Amino acid sequence: MLLKVALQLASPPLKRRVERVCRGLDAEVQNLPGARVDVTTVARSCCDILLVQSDCIRPLAPESIRQLQQLPEAPWVVVFEENPEGAVTGKWIAAGAEAVLSPRLTDEDLTEALRSIFTRRRAFLAAALQQQPVPSLADFVSVSPAMQSFLDLVRRVVPSDASLLILGETGVGKEHLARAIHAASPRAAGPWVAVNCAALPDTLLESELFGYEEGAFTGAVRTHRGSFELAHRGTLFLDEIGDMPLHLQVKLLRALQERAIRRLGSERTISVDVRVMAATNRDVVADVEAGRFRRDLFFRLGVITLTVPPLRERREDIPLLIQNFMRHLRPRVNRPVTGITPEAVEALQQYDWPGNVRELMNVLERAMLLCPGNEITLHDLPYAIRCRPSQNPTTGTTSPTTTAPGSPAEWIHRTWEEVRRTELDRVERAYFTTLLHVTQGRVSEAARRAGITPRALFDKMRRHGLRKEHFRSPGPGTPRRRSSDSANPGDQAPAPGEPVRPHHP
Numbered sequence: 001m002l003l004k005v006a007l008q009l010a011s012p013p014l015k016r017r018v019e020r021v022c023r024g025l026d027a028e029v030q031n032l033p034g035a036r037v038d039v040t041t042v043a044r045s046c047c048d049i050l051l052v053q054s055d056c057i058r059p060l061a062p063e064s065i066r067q068l069q070q071l072p073e074a075p076w077v078v079v080f081e082e083n084p085e086g087a088v089t090g091k092w093i094a095a096g097a098e099a100v101l102s103p104r105l106t107d108e109d110l111t112e113a114l115r116s117i118f119t120r121r122r123a124f125l126a127a128a129l130q131q132q133p134v135p136s137l138a139d140f141v142s143v144s145p146a147m148q149s150f151l152d153l154v155r156r157v158v159p160s161d162a163s164l165l166i167l168g169e170t171g172v173g174k175e176h177l178a179r180a181i182h183a184a185s186p187r188a189a190g191p192w193v194a195v196n197c198a199a200l201p202d203t204l205l206e207s208e209l210f211g212y213e214e215g216a217f218t219g220a221v222r223t224h225r226g227s228f229e230l231a232h233r234g235t236l237f238l239d240e241i242g243d244m245p246l247h248l249q250v251k252l253l254r255a256l257q258e259r260a261i262r263r264l265g266s267e268r269t270i271s272v273d274v275r276v277m278a279a280t281n282r283d284v285v286a287d288v289e290a291g292r293f294r295r296d297l298f299f300r301l302g303v304i305t306l307t308v309p310p311l312r313e314r315r316e317d318i319p320l321l322i323q324n325f326m327r328h329l330r331p332r333v334n335r336p337v338t339g340i341t342p343e344a345v346e347a348l349q350q351y352d353w354p355g356n357v358r359e360l361m362n363v364l365e366r367a368m369l370l371c372p373g374n375e376i377t378l379h380d381l382p383y384a385i386r387c388r389p390s391q392n393p394t395t396g397t398t399s400p401t402t403t404a405p406g407s408p409a410e411w412i413h414r415t416w417e418e419v420r421r422t423e424l425d426r427v428e429r430a431y432f433t434t435l436l437h438v439t440q441g442r443v444s445e446a447a448r449r450a451g452i453t454p455r456a457l458f459d460k461m462r463r464h465g466l467r468k469e470h471f472r473s474p475g476p477g478t479p480r481r482r483s484s485d486s487a488n489p490g491d492q493a494p495a496p497g498e499p500v501r502p503h504h505p
């Protein structure tokens with residue numbers, strides 16, 4: 001397994017030595033610019049291990065290491081410390097560093113130390129991969145007619161090589177479905193590469209998709225293969241395709257038609273054999289009509305369009321999904337929760353699930369963790385589900401509750417944990433809505449002001465259903481809101497706007 005190692009070493013001789021040893025140990029090395037650890041730069045490097053000289057990380061070491069550990073790759077930090085005597089080493093280890101090494105180690109000792117760290121990291125990554133169950137079509141358990149006919153169509157497209165456009169509300173399982181189709185398809189032995197078109201700034205998205213040659217632009221210090229190349233003989237999943245800027249849509253269409261790409265800064269054409277699956281929760285037909293999405297690309301991508309039904313349109317599947325999810329969640333939760341009362345199932349069936357399957361899984365995981373016995377009861381469900389206006393499933397009519405969810409008057413009906421979570425959510429949403437509003441949707445600027453990484457901000461935006469384009473227009477600029485956008489329908493932000501994610505697995 002190729003390890004990505006980032007170096008932030010101030011001393012040139014040490015840098016050269018470490019670089020040589022790392023390459024000898026089959027690691028890809030990236031030298032990070034700047035004299036100090038900058039979480040954004042480390043986040044962009046997507047490294048597995050950061051090798052850093054102590055001078056580059058002081059004085060905020062514990063905080064910096066904690067921030068790094070929150071990155072999706074959760075890179076390990078190895079510190080080169082001039083005087084690694086007991087107390088100093090202890091301080092770094094307590095701050096979360098994986099190891100502390102002396103820069104004066106001989107080449108032989110340095111190689112042995114790094115070999116041991118790299119071996120452990122590889123074992124860690126392999127174990128993490130094994131723990132992640134590969135999504136399967138069997139996960140889509142269903143008795144509802146809507147889902148049955150949908151799954152019939154899905155089974156027919158599995159063996160084909162046709163592009164797929166997967167539509168549906170947030171959290172219905174579009175990416176899960178795409179991965180399950182890839183896993184069942186003749187390309188299963190090939191790579192699965194996922195790119196989130198909304199989570200990267202335009203320029204980065206282009207280089208992420210098509211790669212670049214050394215020197216193509218400032219900072220392109222080495223040739224980089226793009227996602228199309230990485231997905232050769234496999235599947236490329238383009239999530240949030242509706243957010244792709246128009247000029248990249250043109251390039252994507254060309255790549256799909258010619259089955260070939262050109263890296264940025266290169267005239268050479270590289271043939272790629274890739275099945276493309278794209279997904280979006282936007283109304284892409286409306287986007288085509290409005291000129292925000294190219295019609296030709298829509299037809300090219302949507303050779304087959306799959307629209308995953310929202311959970312509220314297949315309530316009869318909920319009991320089956322509950323059983324399935326509880327079985328999957330049990331090892332993770334590590335609690336002997338084996339059942340759920342009929343009243344709790346009924347409440348879960350009546351709820352509207354704006355966050356769809358993702359929200360159902362979160363509610364179940366939380367209930368499994370918090371329930372005192374071995375059975376989930378109505379009491380273990382969030383207030384919004386337990387005490388929502390009771391709805392007649394046949395007429396859809398509701399009877400109102402006496403206290404508004406989220407008001408102090410109804411706090412007394414909820415546990416401290418519930419109030420804390422929903423109120424924090426509310427404040428977080430209002431805060432980021434306001435920041436995006438004042439920065440007119442400029443994510444890097446908003447992230448800078450918030451003191452977090454752009455990736456962390458994208459995670460928050462996704463969680464709260466905020467989209468950068470809703471904040472782009474100046475003037476009145478109140479972003480539009482979609483009813484399906486919030487995972488917590490009772491938690492509405494009192495903010496100027498209340499609307500509605502990259503990774504390689």
Ligand SMILES: Nc1ncnc2c1ncn2[C@@H]1O[C@H](COP(=O)(O)OP(=O)(O)OP(=O)(O)O)[C@@H](O)[C@H]1O
Nearest residue numbers: 139140169170171172173174175176177281357358
């Ligand atoms: N049928 C299923 N069985 C098990 N887990 C599922 C299923 N459907 C979705 N999930 C899980 O629910 C979560 C949300 O699914 P996914 O990310 O595929 O949704 P999505 O529609 O792509 O969401 P978004 O539009 O917000 O990107 C993931 O953790 C996924 O693994």
